[in-house]
Amino acid sequence: MKCRFATIARTLAVVALVAPSVLSAQVPSPGNPPMDTAKRASPTAGKSKPDSSGRMTLTDMKAWVDSAAGNTKPLVTEADTAVPITKPLPLPPPIVSAPIPAPAQTTRFSNGAIAPNTASPLPTIFALGLASLAVGLVLLFRSRRRLT
Amino acid sequence: MRSPRSKSTVRLAAKALCVVGAALVGYASVRYAEGAHRAEVARREWVEQQARGNVANARRWVTSSMTLNEQVAPGGPVARLEIPRINLDEIVLEGVGDDELDAAPGHLPGSALPGMRGNAVISAHRDRHFAHLDELQLGDTIRTETSQSQELWVVVNRRVVERDAPALFQSKEPLLTLTTCWPVRYFGSAPDRLIVSARPLLPLRSQTF
Numbered sequence: 001m002k003c004r005f006a007t008i009a010r011t012l013a014v015v016a017l018v019a020p021s022v023l024s025a026q027v028p029s030p031g032n033p034p035m036d037t038a039k040r041a042s043p044t045a046g047k048s049k050p051d052s053s054g055r056m057t058l059t060d061m062k063a064w065v066d067s068a069a070g071n072t073k074p075l076v077t078e079a080d081t082a083v084p085i086t087k088p089l090p091l092p093p094p095i096v097s098a099p100i101p102a103p104a105q106t107t108r109f110s111n112g113a114i115a116p117n118t119a120s121p122l123p124t125i126f127a128l129g130l131a132s133l134a135v136g137l138v139l140l141f142r143s144r145r146r147l148t
Numbered sequence: 149m150r151s152p153r154s155k156s157t158v159r160l161a162a163k164a165l166c167v168v169g170a171a172l173v174g175y176a177s178v179r180y181a182e183g184a185h186r187a188e189v190a191r192r193e194w195v196e197q198q199a200r201g202n203v204a205n206a207r208r209w210v211t212s213s214m215t216l217n218e219q220v221a222p223g224g225p226v227a228r229l230e231i232p233r234i235n236l237d238e239i240v241l242e243g244v245g246d247d248e249l250d251a252a253p254g255h256l257p258g259s260a261l262p263g264m265r266g267n268a269v270i271s272a273h274r275d276r277h278f279a280h281l282d283e284l285q286l287g288d289t290i291r292t293e294t295s296q297s298q299e300l301w302v303v304v305n306r307r308v309v310e311r312d313a314p315a316l317f318q319s320k321e322p323l324l325t326l327t328t329c330w331p332v333r334y335f336g337s338a339p340d341r342l343i344v345s346a347r348p349l350l351p352l353r354s355q356t357f
Contacts, residue, residue, distance in 0.1 A: 107244060109258035109269055112314040115327040115341040116244040116256060116271040119311075122176045123275045124336055129172025136165030143159050 179250060186251030190239045194225040201295040223248055226255045227262050229270060230291040234280035244271050253277050263297035267319040271327045278328035281342060290346050301346035308340050315343050322348050
């Protein structure tokens, strides 16, 4: 049993030695220098806002279809009320736009291309692996200690 | 008091976590090791290429009008990049795919090579070769070397753009653009890109050697 504990302790020590260099990019640093504000100043630097009309939800479709087809029937007639009935305004046609396509990944230079994708999943994978390994070892260690 | 069944469940979960964690760490480690190996191979290839270029130049087999863009295969070494401010000295590979960027900074195909007229784009991961690119200041110097020329550049601009924003533009004059992810220290997929631009310190010269 002691031998196993020693093995686990050695494994954790090795992991603790290796981890900092890889995880350094994953730890938010308050010491980052503030970047130039060219992002705000340059009109080409900003990303164009997506068309908000593309997010409209379609409601009351039956009423719109009826109004477009001219089948709108007033619920009350002029005989029922002294107040003149105004015709219902037709609903504006719904604007359905195609989903905004994501820009293609830049693998070749072209004028106005986005920067190449330099986001690597490896540090995240390494961090998640280390975390699950550490949790697993701790759980194993504790359960074995209870057994003894 | 836990029942034996729950204890066995905990042990099973612990073992599963260990296996999954070891697999993830192993995968990432192998990829890092592959990248380091490819970088070393690229450096050896670069040295050999330089030696061949020197011999060919001595025999006047190489003319200054040749363009490397037509010769370099994806993954091959195209240039050497030195940034004294951040102690960077790397061989640049052709391409910006995962394999290239795991090993070294990548030259964006279709862009100019450093020292040629046009925009030369070099990208690298923020957690490896360009981990300290954010420390570059305006006025810092960058040195590039291809088989055709050596160039000294001065940083003239740095900006942050969103990852989907147009960031790379053609240039009639020589321009060196370095890109990486921003923020440099960020958990997960960084949302922005850091763009550093540099101009030649001296007027463009075609210095064959």
